[in-house]
Amino acid sequence: MRFYEFESRRIVERAGIPVTKYGFCTTADQARKIAEEIGGSVVIKSQVLTGGRMKAGGVKFADTPEEAASHAADILELEINGHMPKGVLVDPKADVAQEYYAGVVWDGTRKCPLMLFSDMGGIDIEEVAD
Numbered sequence: 001m002r003f004y005e006f007e008s009r010r011i012v013e014r015a016g017i018p019v020t021k022y023g024f025c026t027t028a029d030q031a032r033k034i035a036e037e038i039g040g041s042v043v044i045k046s047q048v049l050t051g052g053r054m055k056a057g058g059v060k061f062a063d064t065p066e067e068a069a070s071h072a073a074d075i076l077e078l079e080i081n082g083h084m085p086k087g088v089l090v091d092p093k094a095d096v097a098q099e100y101y102a103g104v105v106w107d108g109t110r111k112c113p114l115m116l117f118s119d120m121g122g123i124d125i126e127e128v129a130d
Contacts, residue, residue: 031072
């Protein structure tokens with residue numbers, strides 16, 4: 001089973017783990033409204049079930065709600081690795097000193113979930129294993 005980032009966010013939130021204020025939307029106008037509610041700079045992320053979003057142009061930063069709407073409009077029409085977005089995630093922009101990666105996959109051999117963690121997160125995380 002695969003989850004979109006916004007779905008994973010909801011699961012984590014429901015488990016009582018604090019998350020930043022965020023919003024999932026399917027229109028540019030909704031993205032503008034969410035950016036206004038968040039206040040400050042935001043990141044607009046394509047919600048596709050594939051990697052390489054940043055390199056493909058599916059992740060953009062916005063300093064104003066209008067810029068967030070413009071980026072959302074572009075991203076909502078952007079096909080990434082054969083996938084059209086289900087919507088966009090609007091999230092506060094964070095000043096990051098170190099990026100990490102955490103994920104859970106299903107181990108088909110052992111028939112159990114497997115947690116992955118790397119201190120080498122970022123846009124090239126898919127290539128860390130190589």
